[in-house]
Amino acid sequence: MLAERLARLAHACWRFTPRIALAPGDSLFLDVSGSIGLFGGERRLLRKVLAELEERGEAGRICLADTPGAAWAGTRAASEPVTILAPDSGLESMSAWPVEALRLDAEDCGLLRELGLDTIGALGGIPPESLQARFGAGTALRLKQAAGQAPEPLDYLPPPRTFKARMEFESLVVLRQAIAAAVAELAVRLCDQLAAAGMGSRRFELRLHRSDGKCVAYGLRTARLIQPAPQLAELLDEKLQAGAPGRERGVGYDAVSLVARDTEDVMAEQADWLSGASAGNLKGDFARLVDRLCSRLGADAVRVPTPEDSYLPERRWRFVSALDGPPPEHRFEAPHEAMRAPLLLLEQAEPVEAAAAAAGGPPAWIRWRRKRLSLRRAQGPRRVLAEWWRGEERGGREYWLVEDEQGRSLCLFRRQPPADEASRWYVQALAA
Amino acid sequence: MTTPDRAASREERGWPLAVLERPGVHEFLGERDANRAAALSLLLCGAASLPGAAERRLVWVQTSAATRRWGMPCGEGLNAIGLNPRNVLFVEPENERELLWALEQALDCPGLLAVVGCLPGAERHYGFTASRRLSLRALRNGSRIFLARGARIREATSAQTRWRVEPAPSAPSGLVWRGFELPGARSWRVGLERAPGWTPGAWNIEWSEHENRLRLAASPERANPVRAAG
Numbered sequence: 001m002l003a004e005r006l007a008r009l010a011h012a013c014w015r016f017t018p019r020i021a022l023a024p025g026d027s028l029f030l031d032v033s034g035s036i037g038l039f040g041g042e043r044r045l046l047r048k049v050l051a052e053l054e055e056r057g058e059a060g061r062i063c064l065a066d067t068p069g070a071a072w073a074g075t076r077a078a079s080e081p082v083t084i085l086a087p088d089s090g091l092e093s094m095s096a097w098p099v100e101a102l103r104l105d106a107e108d109c110g111l112l113r114e115l116g117l118d119t120i121g122a123l124g125g126i127p128p129e130s131l132q133a134r135f136g137a138g139t140a141l142r143l144k145q146a147a148g149q150a151p152e153p154l155d156y157l158p159p160p161r162t163f164k165a166r167m168e169f170e171s172l173v174v175l176r177q178a179i180a181a182a183v184a185e186l187a188v189r190l191c192d193q194l195a196a197a198g199m200g201s202r203r204f205e206l207r208l209h210r211s212d213g214k215c216v217a218y219g220l221r222t223a224r225l226i227q228p229a230p231q232l233a234e235l236l237d238e239k240l241q242a243g244a245p246g247r248e249r250g251v252g253y254d255a256v257s258l259v260a261r262d263t264e265d266v267m268a269e270q271a272d273w274l275s276g277a278s279a280g281n282l283k284g285d286f287a288r289l290v291d292r293l294c295s296r297l298g299a300d301a302v303r304v305p306t307p308e309d310s311y312l313p314e315r316r317w318r319f320v321s322a323l324d325g326p327p328p329e330h331r332f333e334a335p336h337e338a339m340r341a342p343l344l345l346l347e348q349a350e351p352v353e354a355a356a357a358a359a360g361g362p363p364a365w366i367r368w369r370r371k372r373l374s375l376r377r378a379q380g381p382r383r384v385l386a387e388w389w390r391g392e393e394r395g396g397r398e399y400w401l402v403e404d405e406q407g408r409s410l411c412l413f414r415r416q417p418p419a420d421e422a423s424r425w426y427v428q429a430l431a432a
Numbered sequence: 433m434t435t436p437d438r439a440a441s442r443e444e445r446g447w448p449l450a451v452l453e454r455p456g457v458h459e460f461l462g463e464r465d466a467n468r469a470a471a472l473s474l475l476l477c478g479a480a481s482l483p484g485a486a487e488r489r490l491v492w493v494q495t496s497a498a499t500r501r502w503g504m505p506c507g508e509g510l511n512a513i514g515l516n517p518r519n520v521l522f523v524e525p526e527n528e529r530e531l532l533w534a535l536e537q538a539l540d541c542p543g544l545l546a547v548v549g550c551l552p553g554a555e556r557h558y559g560f561t562a563s564r565r566l567s568l569r570a571l572r573n574g575s576r577i578f579l580a581r582g583a584r585i586r587e588a589t590s591a592q593t594r595w596r597v598e599p600a601p602s603a604p605s606g607l608v609w610r611g612f613e614l615p616g617a618r619s620w621r622v623g624l625e626r627a628p629g630w631t632p633g634a635w636n637i638e639w640s641e642h643e644n645r646l647r648l649a650a651s652p653e654r655a656n657p658v659r660a661a662g
Binding site: 285286288289290292293296297301302303304305307313316317319322340341342343344345346347348358360361362369371375376377378379401402403405406407408409429430431 | 465466469470472473476489491499500502503504505506507508509510511512513517518520521522523524525526530533534537538540541542543598599600601602609610611612613614615616618619620621641
């Protein structure tokens with residue numbers, strides 16, 4: 001029962017890495033050394049893994065470390081459910097953890113405890129030779145493995161089954177309509193295969209095999225895990241139209257294949273934010289819209305705002321692809337900030353020419369985009385500390401909400417402390 | 433044509449933008465940067481005044497050129513007017529043709545609060561045919577689309593309503609700080625140029641932060657609406 005659940009979770013984690021192994025206790029080892037970059041950094045990756053588990057109704061703890069042993073220990077002993085051990089830190093970061101975290105049998109642990117060796121740190125202080133002599137090879141090996149001084153080969157699970165449909169043409173095909181018909185047929189076959197196995201996929205690859213041996217591939221990402229064949233065919237057709245294949249003279253196609261990548265179990269009907277819509281009958285329609293937009297405009301052109309840990313207005317929200325799952329619920333600070341937030345934010349603050357400002361106040365006019373704005377109203381300053389840990393500007397910023405004589409409102413800032421009275425002003429937001 | 437009945441209900445509702453609740457294409461004209469920003473902020477506040485604004489999704493479509501020019505939605509600001517940023521889908525096509533396509537797709541999706549489109553400064557493809565396609569879809573599906581566009585109109589469009597928007601100085605607050613008076617509520621000067629069943633006119637409108645809705649600004653013009661310019 002437990003094994004089954006673990007196997008299912010392992011399968012769900014397949015999109016994070018193909019190197020997954022079962023671990024003692026109810027754990028899994030994921031070798032993510034190759035995929036951290038793909039998921040936007042370590043912490044983000046770990047959170048995604050946990051979110052994946054949560055979606056399947058499982059709670060978990062997760063630790064990223066240099067060695068499987070250290071990672072296993074982290075999930076047992078670290079105080080936080082999500083832990084990242086500094087690279088190359090060896091036993092140091094684990095020294096306060098109990099010896100049980102080393103994957104030892106209860107008997108060995110009991111012995112160590114009796115001798116007052118409660119923590120990994122205490123154990124690490126013993127010379128390796130005497131450690132092996134006194135407590136056995138098993139204990140010594142686990143300690144070395146956790147520290148990265150002994151190899152630990154993992155038994156990776158076999159890759160999941162591939163889902164693929166292919167069609168060979170008897171004679172060369174040149175017309176787009178014929179290709180579209182073939183794609184529609186492949187979509188039906190692939191969807192049947194997936195349905196029979198109880199699987200779904202969010203990533204497809206369509207390959208057109210040209211008569212000259214070359215192959216044209218089209219990748220498709222979808223928001224939904226399961227889609228009816230006609231809709232899959234429609235999305236693929238959009239892709240083909242955008243890519244406009246086969247207009248080269250004398251080039252035809254002799255085969256078409258369609259592969260489902262990153263297949264996932266559809267056991268638990270997806271707690272997909274796209275289908276778990278807020279307004280009643282929205283369900284599949286919004287997901288379908290996202291799919292259509294993504295397939296024609298590209299996944300990067302269809303985004304949702306996600307809150308970030310930053311006090312700089314332009315960093316407070318990051319736009320991530322709508323296919324990357326639900327934006328976290330954001331707790332807004334109570335509107336104690338007297339200054340109202342703007343509606344339109346410029347990605348790049350624009351430097352402006354400005355009148356010399358009276359001590360501590362905003363300028364009387366600015367010249368922005370070749371227009372002179374006489375400022376009549378102003379509110380501020382709101383001071384924001386510099387994010388020095390990002391290694392950028394020092395000091396902070398001072399924001400002002402200003403309104404000109406015609407009622408145009410803008411959000412201005414200048415760096416703090418101002419180098420001189422004529423220090424630069426920037427426009428950060430419109431419709432403030 | 434205006435019946436006394438309608439005039440009364442308009443007075444009751446307190447603001448002429450009630451017409452935005454109807455399905456169809458609503459155009460907000462704003463020339464130049466500041467007016468375009470005013471048009472966008474007005475249409476967002478208009479969307480925030482609609483029933484169900486806090487729960488329903490909003491699809492916002494603009495070209496990447498428009499993003500560089502007028503910026504992108506700001507989560508804090510949306511939240512402050514009662515729109516949940518989580519419900520915003522931000523779509524950025526490369527060009528105007530793709531933008532119109534994306535708007536049409538969005539109009540087919542039921543249950544949205546509104547589709548927001550920001551046309552490029554120089555419109556090449558939006559005209560009678562494109563607006564007809566949009567408005568047919570909107571009316572068929574009962575959805576509404578708010579379009580921000582430049583004020584120079586190339587050809588007639590089949591929009592249901594058309595507003596000309598300019599920023600307006602906010603009402604005097606009387607509070608002075610470091611030589612500057614504090615800004616009041618967001619304010620606009622809007623001219624209604626087209627809305628079947630409504631009399632064209634011009635109003636000063638402001639955003640009420642307490643009520644979270646648009647209302648007529650407390651100014652002499654409320655009692656005496658004047659004709660829209662242009």
